[in-house]
Amino acid sequence: MSRYASDGRHDGWLRISAYLALVIGLVAALALTASAAELGSPMANRTSSSVDLPDPTRVEAASLGEALARRRSVRAFAGQALLLAEVATLLWAAQGRTGPEGLRTAPxxxxLFPLEIYLAVGSVEGLAPGIYRYVSGRHRLDQVAVGDARRALARAALDQSWIADAPVILIIAAVPSRTAAKYGDRSARYIAMEAGHVGQNVYLQAVALGLGTTVVGAFDDGRVKDAAKLASDHEPFALYPVGHPKTAAGGAAPR
Ligand SMILES: Cc1cc2nc3c(=O)[nH]c(=O)nc-3n(C[C@H](O)[C@H](O)[C@H](O)COP(=O)(O)O)c2cc1C
Structure with a gap:
């Protein structure tokens, strides 16, 4: 066999190895992209501080009919902290994953799931004050910022000071491009409808947990975006301060 023939075989192996390396690299990149898409977030949004949430509590105490009948906007909160299980259940009601293909509690x-849920935490047992983002696919909170942002959010909401008394403020934000890519001009309407579905889930779940909330739509978009440290392509749609309703005696209703 000539030297040239032997070199040719060597070159062939080199070429096959290079192809294999390329294919393995592509498969790894695709797997990473798919996993990020499943989480509904850019990989860069994952911080070192993540909190795995407890399973949502299935509340048997209130039937759907009762929750609907008792739903009322609540703007006065007792000073009592929320439990992590209560927060986990509220977030699950808002955007929890309920189906194998990533389908959720709200339509x-x-x-296309354009909505993202942020949480401004002030007073929750087992959760440091700060801003968190709910990762639906993992039922997890990723910390976005450290520190209590409730007063800044209340100021951004045209100085509705009662907002800062709630132990947490849930924020519905939207990434309009996710829906606009398919639905164009109708996407604004669709996203607003979706935010409404999510908001009613939050209201009813709050009632079922013995908690209360009010949807807040009156705010300065830019200031909420700053205070809640929303990603640049995430637009705020509504705020939901949640807490224990203050009773006539000034305390919290019993759990
Ligand atoms: C789109 C929208 C925006 C709202 N914005 C505010 C708000 O900024 N501040 C507030 O205190 N209540 C706000 N509300 C709550 C309404 O005031 C409340 O739903 C209404 O008074 C009816 O009371 P109920 O929810 O107890 O039935 C808003 C409600 C909706 C639907």
Whole structure:
């Protein structure tokens, strides 16, 4: 066999190895992208501080009919902290994953899921004050910022000072491009409808947990975005301060 023939075989192996390395690299990149898409977030949003949430509590105490009948906007909160299990259940009601293909507790036009849930934490047992983002696919909170942002949010909401008394403020934000890519001009309408579905889930789940909330739509978008440290392409749609309703005696209703 000539030297040239032997070199040719060597070159062939080199070429096959290079192809294999390329294919393995592509498969790894695709797997990472798919996993990030499943979480509904850019990989860069994952911080070192993540909190795995307890399973949502299935509240048997209130039937759907009772929760609907008792739903009322609550703007006066007792000073009592929330439990992590209560927060986990509220977030699950808002955007929890309930189906193998990433389907959730609330409907979404084209299953494109443009909504992101942020949480401004002030007083929750087992959770440091700060801003968190709910990762639906993992039922997890990723910390976005450290520190209590409730007063800044109340100021951003046209000085509705009662907002800062709630132990947590849930924020519905949207990434409009996710829906606009398919639905164009109708996407604004669809996203607003979706935020409404999520908001009613939050209201009813709050009632079922013995908690209360009010949807807040009156705010300065830019200031809420700053205070809640929303990602640049995330637009605020509504705030939901949640806490124990203050009773006439000034305390919290019993758990
Ligand atoms: C789109 C929207 C925006 C709202 N914005 C505010 C708000 O900024 N501040 C507030 O105190 N209540 C706000 N509310 C709550 C309404 O005032 C409340 O739903 C209404 O008074 C009816 O009372 P109920 O929810 O107890 O039935 C808003 C409600 C909706 C639907």
């Amino acid at each position: 979404s036009a084209g299953a």
